[in-house]
Amino acid sequence: MRNLHPAPLIAVGMSAILVAELASVAVASVPDDADLILVVAPPWHGGPEAIVTAAGGSVVGPANAPLAVVATDATPDAFKDAGAWFLLDPRNVPFLCATETPQ
Secondary structure, rough: OOOOHHHHHHHHHHHHHHHHEEEEEEOOOOOOOOOOOOEEEOOOOHHHHHHHHOOEEEEEEEOOOOOOOEOOOOHHHHHHHHOOOOOEEEOHHHHOOOOOOEE
């Protein structure tokens, strides 16, 4: 045990923290009355834009995001039924979707 290098232990600990943070973001619920929803979906078969269209929603932005778009005009259940991996409130993660203007 004396010759155990600390780098693997640090890497495991940091990985656990990252997984826990991503899991907490992924399970956060979006209110049913939300006007904007960040739709995270698989990039195949048209990507998240196709999921939004299938749900009856409209893409607000961003234009070049392979896994997620900000959408409106549909309910969270409609996005999930159309195949979204998970939904987020874009105001809770502005660093991902630039929903706020810089000061």
